[in-house]
Amino acid sequence: MRTSIATVCLSGSLVPKLHACAEAGFDGVEIFEPDLVTAYESPEEIRTLADRLGLSLDLYQPFRDFEGVDEATFADNLRRAETKFQLMNRLGMDLVLVCSNVATATIDSDEVSARQLRALGELGASYGVRIAFEALAWGTYIDDYRRAWRIVERADHPNVGVCLDSFHILSRGHDPSDIEKIPGEKIFYLQLADAPALDMDVLSWSRHHRLFPGEGSFDLTGFLGHVLAAGYTGPLSLEVFNDVFRQTDVRRTAAHAHRSLVWLADQVRRPDTVPAGRPLTAVSPPEGFDFVELRGSGLDEADLVLEQLGFTFRGRHRTKPVRLWSSGRARVILNDQRGGEQPTHLAAFGLEVADASAALARARELDAPPVFRQTHAGEQDLPATASPDGTQILFSDKGPDPRWLDEFSYGDPERSDIARAIDHVNVTQRWQDFDEAVLFYQSVLGLDPEPAREVAGPRGLVRSQVMRTPDGCVRLPLNVEPQGEDHRTQHVAFSSDDVVGLARTARARGLSFLPVPDNYYDDLRARFGLDDAFLAELRSLDLLYDEDGAGGFVHFYTRTLGDVFFEFVERRGPYDGYGAADAPVRLAAQRATAR
Template identity: 65%
Template sequence: MSMRTSIATVCLSGTLADKLHAAAEAGFDGVEVFEPDLVASPASPEEISALARRLGLSLDLYQPFRDAEGVTEEEFERVLRRARAKFRLMQRLGTDTMLVCSNVGTATVDDDEVSASQLRRLGEEAAAHGVRLAFEALAWGRYVDDYRRAWRIVELADHPAVGTCLDSFHILSRGHDPAAIEQIPGAKIFFLQLADAPALSMDVLSWSRHHRLFPGEGAFDLTAFLGHVLRAGYDGPLSLEVFNDTFRQTEVLRTAQQAKRSLTWLEDQAARLPDPPVRADGPARLPDAAQPSGFDFVEVKAEDAGAVDVLLRQLGFTFRGRHRSKPVRLWTQGRARVVCNEQQARDWVPTLAAVGFEVADPAASTARARLLEAPAVFRRALAGELDLSAFRAPDGTEVFLAADADGDPAWVREFEDGEPPARDGLLTGIDHVNLAHAWQRFDEAVLFYSSVLGLGTDAGQEVAAPTGLVRSQVVRSDDGAVRLALNVAPLAFDHPDGFPQHVAFGSGDVLALARQARERGLRPIPIPANYYDDLQARFDLADGVVEELADLGVLHDRDGTGEFTHFYTETIGGVFFEVVQRRGGYEGYGAANAPVRLAAQYERGRRPGR
């Protein structure tokens, strides 16, 4: 049984009515009403209340009430006047809890006793209207910016209508230890607000107002945070309060579904803590599903994939045949498998359309994906053909799940009239896959792959391209067998085939493979001589080594004791390939070389007749 969930209307785009409809359709139990949304709504509080009831939503919180405590008596009289008006409004709206933020703008008295006395008097007025007050320490509060001090003030106020609100952003952004939350009686935690955020070095107000994320999309340890709150005995809803410029201008239902997925994931993580908190209604645990153990295949879809066939042959792939019932071809080398799909692909340029993963238990992984609302994908399968579980990622990529296999997976037998697999290929498998995303879908994709497939996240980075910065985030399995690099194309990038995506194949001898590929007619992407001059200066490589790298169009990088040698093919439509060799425990992706590759692709794309 899952815990009740709620979402602040500030998280979503659209009108207040739009937000209520989206929250209900996404499966939330309630909402926090953000005051500016109500003020701007043409609907009366009574009409909003009635709409929420019809949709099955509770109105869990009215927020925010600002600049309430730490003020002079003259100012506090004005506070009481404002508060009485808001309490009457809340009665019309039908919500009984109001968020009171620590004072930022009008506080002149830095005294806990004064703040507590004023909260107590506010609490008396609130109780007379059937309202509770949840006092929250803003990270930029003038005097009260720590949840522990906010709780001391609530204790001193000593009024049944006055409790505290815990907000993960305000606590974790300041680096405050959340362990002391367990010392707060659960009955006095009136509300919980959750938000993740990227690790940024900036003023906390701007960080909060523009860069919050849903749980699982940022750098905060929300699992431990939630564990402290639940062990304290909190029994209210898990609620999201996420200020984010992207979420407030993207399609409202999709964002609401993304938000709900984040709470489902967070509940599962909390249920897996070594000392999971006990609560009658959760936290709910998703089906156990191990991380993918490897890549099963990648699929390139195109109206005419002939140029991809040529490129794969040049890289040493073996043609394994055509599918018995579909216009689909299979190429393999080692554990690297590439499917070229021309089915229902009219007007498609070569596009990376699907990625298959090997998992220990496809049924368990599929059940987990369904509970996380991953959209199902259906493909026609005739009698005797394997019907793989599949769902769709935020960028449209289709994700397939197949059982682990020592040799060829069972579905390979559906391809006929091909060549036997080569025994001396230089490719070992798929090293990583690079997927491009629109700016408004990037955070959703990070959450999707980390929650649905259980992949961990590496630190993000930005790489310079001729058209702007490319934002990149890697999600990967713990053992590195599965690595996905998720990229955001620069806004200035403009190409009819879209921002290119690519598949990187692993090799035990990248130079030998590059030589063989050259002999078969492969022309790697041109790398400027300036790069090799710089490479020699950086790593003190012998002249002969640098000359061979330059002749083959191969790049090189190091990190500590590890080395990374790799080359790129030219782009066909929206796809290119990379061949990489890792030595000495190198864990990166050649980030230092990425600007060179991006510039070379940009120059190549501008040439007539490409």
Template identity: 65%
Template sequence: MKTSIATVSLSGSLTEKLHACAAAGFDGVELFEPDLIANDHSPEEIRALSSRLGLSLDLYQPLRDIEGVDEELFTENLRRAAATFATAKRLGIDLVLVCSNVATATVDSDEVSADQLRRLGDLAARYDIKVAFEALAWGRYIDDYRRAWRVAALADHPNVGVCLDSFHVLSRGHDPSAIEDIPADKIFFLQLADAPALSMDVLSWSRHHRLFPGEGAFDLPGFLSHVLATGYQGPLSLEVFNDTFRQTDPDRTAVHALRSLLWLQDRTAALAPEGWRRDLATLTETKPPTGFDFVEIKAEDTSEVEVALQQLGFTPGGRHRTKPVSLWSAGDARVVLNEQQARDQIPHVAAVGLQVPDAVATSRRAAELMAPVAYRRTYASEQTLGAAVAPDGTEMYWVSDSAWVDEFENGLPAAATPVCGIDHVNLAQPWQTFDDAVLFFTSVFGLSADTPAEVPGPNGLVRSQSMRTADDAVRLLLNVAPHILGEASMPQHVAFSCSDVVGLARAARANGAQLLAVPDNYYDYLSGRFGLDDATVNTYRELNLLYDRDAGGDFVHFYTRTVGTVFFEFVQRRGRYDGYGADNAPVRLAAQRGAGVGTVRT
């Protein structure tokens, strides 16, 4: 289906927005009036530019506070509307959005509103323009799409129909199934937005916190299914008011936005009868990852990480036969240390490898979703890995088998270890890529997002989002550091599962490993909160172990010191414990800050 996006969803000038939308691959845009009036190009020039870029101008908006008023004010409103229609005509746009009245309405009457929309339709017809009436979720009298349609039907004018906006429907908890009662030729336009589940006034929620499809809590595939069931053939258009997107690079945001529409069409097609599916974009079908294959740490000098891994019981698996890259393993966990093209770089998580059922299919899907390709020189004798760059710059790789391990030479035999594998990977996110990252991992790899959390730290709240496969074989944590003066270093970490975390901590300390020091106050609290016996608490205190419990089981873990921007965590899940020890995160953040990690640089 035709794709479109409201210019209000992007940052920059109107001309910059149009270029970004065209470059991303959108078919059209809905033009936000403030973008035009703040631009120094005439409507005719904007029309010509859009034509050269291959973009249709699908909608001009918004025309506000028109209906539900007394006759004196309505006369003035018709004058305003005429000016708007004249501008739309100059732009070559034949559809104008009319919002339900939020400010000046004084008459709560379907008949009065319908009569005024009928007369507005008469005026619009003189300009060969149609008006799409939209119920705003905070409309003074009309805040429900069903009432908006009832009023438009009463108006009974060929130039008057409705605009459906997923935010205005779903934010109020309205049942979208009644959309199917609206004739397709009376649904003049469709606007789509996702949003997080928040408890706040709906106007602020709408103006600051909308998201692209796939990033929030709304059932947009279900919503779109109801619209398409009517036979609607118009554009699928994104209207996303979001403070982050209006501050970030419009080219990047436009690609992000189109990716969300491709995901939404694919998800909706899975629900749809064959009659709709021919009009929806579909993606290559893939299955989620079955586990982690490796984590890569990159630096100009990785020797300090090598020492830490050896102290923690990892075995050197050899050196790559053509590259300055080494492999370390413990159980099923593999850590790659990469010194290639890493001048002046300190240790950091550079890449994550995933095991997938069909690497070729995953590569096709990533390409269809416009995921940037991660490039690395590969020789004929080496395994080619599927590769993409996540929004934060982390390179993601995927394989169906791990033949690449055979490219490492002169490794030692694997030693016995309580380490089992990689439990989860924590990737610190720049504030401007967080929502994009959620969509990336959802759409490309089929991970699901848990409810976001906020963790208190010494510099403010850390926003945290858990992403996982249904069977928990792959868990990713996306963390955003708080906004504070200067630039704080937000470390990343790799968590390894193990069968005996106490024994591992003892052995690591005996080998000289430096574990993150935990304050004594924590253990006094631990004893009181969980009722642990003194011997257990003393063991945890001695080894700097942390503890948590939920309804399914308990969790014991420890952290290493940070090297560069990377530290390791070792965890033991007992029973069916499902979390990450979130209540212990403030203790960890404070301890790291005391050790000089994540402090403010001015």
């Protein structure tokens, strides 16, 4: 099946948009009228450029406020339409989007609207133009796709059909299953958009908060399944109004958009819908973290902190300026390669997967950028890709002990059990990359998104969303970095069976903890009714605590090393959260102690 995208989804002017769409792999585009009106190129030049780029011009949109009007207005509407049809002939386009009337409709009558659409279809036929009628969610009288179809059916003209837009249908809570009652040949066009669950007027929701498939709360897989079951064979097209996408790099957004369509088509599991002509390589979710890798100019301080925490120094790599610390299955690589003058930061993490080659193949099919990492003879070559924020992700086949451990020598045998594994990795995102990251981790890695939430911080609310495997063996909380920050603070959390004992030992070794204010412990007493002895122990060690009614959560943070810090967590019982209530305390303490 072909893929298409409305030019309104992208930033910039029309010509760069067309180039970006072609580079991203789209087959066609919808021309949004304001993009053409503001272009200096003639319609003939746009038509020639699209042809040279291999793009079809699929839909001209929108034509507004046509039906449900008095006779004088209707006559003028036909005049407007004829000029648009003449323009479309110059562009070589044969399909126009006609939205249900929101401004000039005065007659609430299926018969009148059908008669007027029939006349429009007859005029369009004389120019070789078809009419795709769409029910806007805020239409004056016609705001339901089912009524739009009844009117099209009554119009009974071969050049008049419907356009189905997932936002206008799902935002109103309309049942999409009735789409299957529409003959496939009368569904002239399909527009897809996701959106977050918001309680606001539908017009503002539509104009500012649409998302690409996989980034919101709509069931687009089910929606598309109904459309295809009806027999629709046209392009899968994106129409996403979003303030962020209209400001970000046009090529990156186009690639991001195309990834969303490829993923969605694959979710439907119909071979005829897959844009690449074949299903994506199937992969199971990751089975655990293999390692985290830090780079930067302050790694000596990281060595000290890891030693104070009780990690074992496992040695240096035999060919690279890289060293390894570990405890159980928690492994930290400190990489002096290409660290430059950057502060210490999270550069990469490894994932244990059932089939590393398959994981990389899926990433490539979804246009995730490949990463080259130099290896020498006899060294394990871990397949790698890059996430939207540049963090590298390496895949290794699940096994008892990874083979790459043998490449480190002159260290100590594993003697530490203070950490069992990596519990979660917090990957902070720039505000403009957040939605792309959600789609990336869902489509490429097969992680499930938890509901987004907002956490209070010293500079306002911080948007947070966790991507995870169903069993929780891989958890990636994504946070939006504060506006105005010139760096992104990441953190790595390790799981432990005894955080209190670990904290006591680490403090005796000289570890400097993130200080917690006394007021926090007074609040803990009020929230959970903790006994005095336990509360005093938490206070003496700068430990934090949370519970959810099913279990408890004891944890602490180290001070920040460059742009990264460590956390140790102990999950007591079935507690499955991340201490979200403690995040404001951590953020405030980090800001107060920033150097």
